[in-house]
Amino acid sequence: MDSQLTMYITLVSVSGVFNAFLSLYVFFRRSEIPGARTFIIYTIALSIYSFAYAFELASDTLWKVKLWTVIQYMGMPFAAPLGLMLILHYLGWKVSRKGAAALLVVPSITWLMVATNDYHHLFYKVIRLKENLPSPLLDIEIGEWYIVHGIYTFSCLLAAAALLLSRWKQTRKSYRLQLFTLICGQLIPMVTAFLYLVGATPAGIDPVPMVMCITSGLYIWAILSIKMLTVIPIAKETIFDSMGEGVIVLDSAERLIDYNRAVGRMIPSLRPAMLGRTLDQVWTELTGASFPFIRQPDGSAEELAWTSNGMERFYEVRSSVLRHRNGEQAGSLLMLINVTELKRLQQELEHQAFYDGLTQIFNRTQFIRRGREMLAESLRLGNPFTVMLFDIDFFKRVNDNFGHETGDKLIVHVVSTCRRLLSADMLFARYGGEEFVLALPSSPLLDGSSIAERLRAELEAHPLLTAGGEIAVTASFGVAQAEIGRDETLDTLLRKADEALYASKRNGRNRVSEYAAQGPTPAMR
Known part of the structure; x- marks a missing residue:
């Protein structure tokens, strides 16, 4: 060998x-x-x-x-x-x-x-x-x-x-x-x-x-x-990439050094080529603006909204500090937690709390809250403030004769008809049942009565069309103005408008009545 x-x-x-x-x-x-x-x-x-x-x-x-x-x-x-x-x-x-x-x-x-x-x-x-x-x-x-x-x-x-x-x-x-x-x-x-x-x-x-x-x-x-x-x-x-939460890793100079797949799904426009740039530079390239909030090292959460593929998503962003063994700061972590479903549930609950489920206008509770704020502001500035209450005439007959489903359609019809004539600064809400309320900031009693009359005429001119034919629609209105220089409250003002509304009903319905110092008076037909 x-x-x-x-x-x-x-x-x-x-x-x-x-x-x-x-x-x-x-x-x-x-x-x-x-x-x-x-x-x-x-x-x-x-x-x-x-x-x-x-x-x-x-x-x-x-x-x-x-x-x-x-x-x-x-x-x-x-x-x-x-x-x-x-x-x-x-x-x-x-x-x-x-x-x-x-x-x-x-x-x-x-x-x-x-x-x-x-x-x-x-x-x-x-x-x-x-x-x-x-x-x-x-x-x-x-x-x-x-x-x-x-x-x-x-x-x-x-x-x-x-x-x-x-x-x-x-x-x-x-x-x-x-x-x-x-x-x-x-x-x-x-x-x-x-x-x-x-x-x-x-x-x-x-x-x-x-x-x-x-x-x-x-x-x-x-x-x-x-x-x-x-x-x-x-x-x-792989564990890092398989996390459901998005994780962004920054160095001590705020440069992007890593992110996991979850972040890539959350923010598809984020690319590996952006590694090495500062967070603000990356965010400016992605959105045209710097990172939207100051990060807190204590882990407090901020909410970030992001729109991707036409769908808005919400992420809770938490920041934490990364340290070397000697205690010096080595960088930081941003954790993005998808709270879109929670946010939508919250928005849905808020919507249910603030809006009427049938008509999608404000409900009584939200009207009271916002109306008080608007009244206080008007009184502080010395501006007029008018409230209007109205309800649908003979609504019970519609329910009895045509059913509650048709009654609901009538309520929706009344709301859609009125909204065509109302401006964005007018606070419109369903007060209860077939009764509605309207707050008119910076509007005196005369203007309120004029708006009420236009609404009354529009409703009368547009009956509800159903498979069984037309259903006539009329409404009775009551209008009241806050007295300048007096400690007027929204509850008091609503009671005055309610008295004027019932005056319209007593006088034959389908009319507008004003509340004056001496009591409710007819405004115009």
Whole structure:
């Protein structure tokens, strides 16, 4: 056996020892290491591959070479798919039992093909020792299944490397050394195997088990120095990305350094290219304005409205400080919690509290609250303030004769008819049943009566159209003005308007009455 072959066997044996050490190390610390079982099986497969190949190189007969080749293939074809499963686990993607079994189908067939090759020659068409050489190098001709095995192995190695490379930009700098080590563990064997197949390595020698001495050494260094398997950053990032809450990470200079997928869904226009810019710069590019509120380090919440794809959403934004171990501020976190449904429920409840469910105008409670504020402001400024009450004439007959559904339609019809004549500064509300109220700030009694008359005439001119015909609509109105210089209240003013309303009813309905100092008087017909 020449010195060169001895060097090859030594390197291959060292690879086997390294992988055996990795397997034992992870086995004894399996409770601390995620995905330990996959890594143990992976390194055992590499150990079998390396040791068996070392014995193959040391063999002096074809029978021994074939025996160690069969043993070698108990590990070698399984290494690539097991490595892919290890990378998938590192990335945080769970491989099911069925998925794992599917990945191992081709390697299992490969081993069977090698073990029974003398009967079919589908893996090696020819396998013989080269003559007149001091070392037992092989002269082989590959068969059909060898090509299938090669394509599958390369695919697994390439897929694992591509998946790792795709996460390079998303991985924090402090964790990139781990990622680089794993990338090397996939790329080095793949490139070496390619060079072997194209004839760029010593003839008859498979260099892959030798270079695994390098990759296994890298793994040992990474595991012992940077806790490669104990701390799996990409799996942590997957957790970070799978959070339902959006998280934005800022450094001490308020620059955007990271965000998770939830934020990407919440704010689709946010792009990785914006990383490194300040929060205000990013927000200005997104919205044309700086970040909308001053963040509080105590975690107090602010509400952010964001419109995306024509839909408005609401997020509760909480800020917290990130600190180094020495207590210095390292940056901050912004957590965005989707409160859209809660906000809509709140708005719906507020709407129900403030608005009449049938007509969608203010209800009595909201009219009283706002009316008092408007009256107080008018009295303070010395402006006139008028209130109008009106109700639908003979409304009970409509309910009795046509049903409550038609009665509801009549109420809606009256509201829509009146709203066509009312301006935005007039406070219009349903006071109860078929009765309505209108507050007219800065309007004297005469103007209030004029508006009431226009409403009365409009209602009379527009009957309710139903499937059974027309239903005449009339209403009786009462108008009262707050007395300037007196401590008038809204309750008092409403009682005066109510007296004027009943004066209209007593006088034949479908008319407007004013409340004067001497009592209700007809205004006009």
